[in-house]
Amino acid sequence: MADSPHVPTLTDIALLPRWAKVLFLSRCAARVIPLIRSQWPALTASDMMSIGMAGGNADASARLGREVHVGVDPLPRLMDLIQVAEQQDNMAGYGLSVCATAAGLLQVESAETATSLVASALERMIQTYGASGLNEGAVVGSVWFDYAALRDATQAGGWNDQTRMTDGILGGLWPHGTPPGWPTE
Numbered sequence: 001m002a003d004s005p006h007v008p009t010l011t012d013i014a015l016l017p018r019w020a021k022v023l024f025l026s027r028c029a030a031r032v033i034p035l036i037r038s039q040w041p042a043l044t045a046s047d048m049m050s051i052g053m054a055g056g057n058a059d060a061s062a063r064l065g066r067e068v069h070v071g072v073d074p075l076p077r078l079m080d081l082i083q084v085a086e087q088q089d090n091m092a093g094y095g096l097s098v099c100a101t102a103a104g105l106l107q108v109e110s111a112e113t114a115t116s117l118v119a120s121a122l123e124r125m126i127q128t129y130g131a132s133g134l135n136e137g138a139v140v141g142s143v144w145f146d147y148a149a150l151r152d153a154t155q156a157g158g159w160n161d162q163t164r165m166t167d168g169i170l171g172g173l174w175p176h177g178t179p180p181g182w183p184t185e
Contacts, residue, residue, distance in 0.1 A: 005140050005141070005144035005145075005148075006140055006144065007122055007126065007136065007139055007140055007143065007144075008118075008119075008122065008143065008144075008147045009119070010115055010116070010119050012147065012151070013115045013118045013119055013147075014111070014112075014115045015154065015155075016147075016150055016151060016154060017154060017159045017160050017161045017162075017163055018109070018111070018114060018162075019061070019062040019161070019162075019163060019164055019165050020062070020150045020153075020154055020165060021105065021114050021115070021118050022058050022061055022062040022102075022105050022106060022165075023059065023062035023063075023150065023165045023169070023170070024118065024143075024146055024150055025055075025058060025098075025101060025102045025105055025117075025118055026055045026058035026059040026062060026102050027055075027059075027146050027170065027173065028098055028102065028121060028122070028125055028143060029054055029058065029099045029101075029102040030055045030059075030173055031142050031143075031173065032095035032098050032099065032125060032128050033048075033051060033052060033055070033095070033099070034183045035095050035128050035129065035131075035183065036051060036092045036095040036096060038132065038183035039090065039091050039092040039095065039128075039132065040085065040090050040092035043092075047077065047081060050072075050074040050077040050078060050081075051074070051078065051081075051096065051099050053070060053071060053072075053074040053103075054074045054078060054099040054100065054102050054103035055099060055102050056070060057069050057070055057073075057074065057106065058103065058106060061106045062165040063164060063165050063167070064164060065162060065163070065164035067106040067107060068106070073103070074099075074103050075100060078096055078099055078103060079100060081093075082097055082100060091127075091128070094124045094125075094128040094131060095124070095125075097121070097124045098121045098124050098125050098128060101117050101118070101120065101124070105117055105118070109161075111161070122143070125139055125143070126139050132181070132183070133181060134179055134181060134182075141176060141179060142179065145171075145175055145176075146170050149171075150169065150170070153169055
């Protein structure tokens with residue numbers, strides 16, 4: 001399906017089955033982690049581990065087709081961090097909300113609710129990138145190819161909400177390289 005790259009809309013996201021949405025959002029969470037780190041350098045190693053677990057648990061859940069938590073559920077800690085970020089006017093809260101949505105999406109079975117949550121997380125992703133001086137084009141470049149690959153595989157494979165995601169569906173996290181100005185680790 002050839003169409004121009006853009007940030008996926010509600011209509012676009014609705015085309016993905018449950019575990020494809022979870023996998024898609026796990027990749028979004030992985031992409032914002034360096035931005036969170038650069039926006040809030042005082043985060044502890046334990047906090048960074050909780051942040052990373054949000055996307056990791058989502059990825060594992062999508063691949064197994066069921067909710068998986070490795071270690072402690074990171075969502076409560078992420079919610080605490082978001083509240084502190086808001087109190088401190090720290091822009092890292094936007095990226096943290098992307099990760100928190102990925103952590104919470106595992107429990108959502110309603111297709112409409114999941115679609116709305118993914119769309120909301122994409123809005124927060126745009127805000128996260130903007131707070132780091134990156135434009136919406138950087139968001140498009142980082143998410144479009146994942147979305148299109150999942151959409152096309154869904155259509156070709158007849159996927160449904162019970163279909164588990166397998167290795168090889170998506171390539172590397174940055175198939176065209178990181179955006180210019182991306183924080184180095």
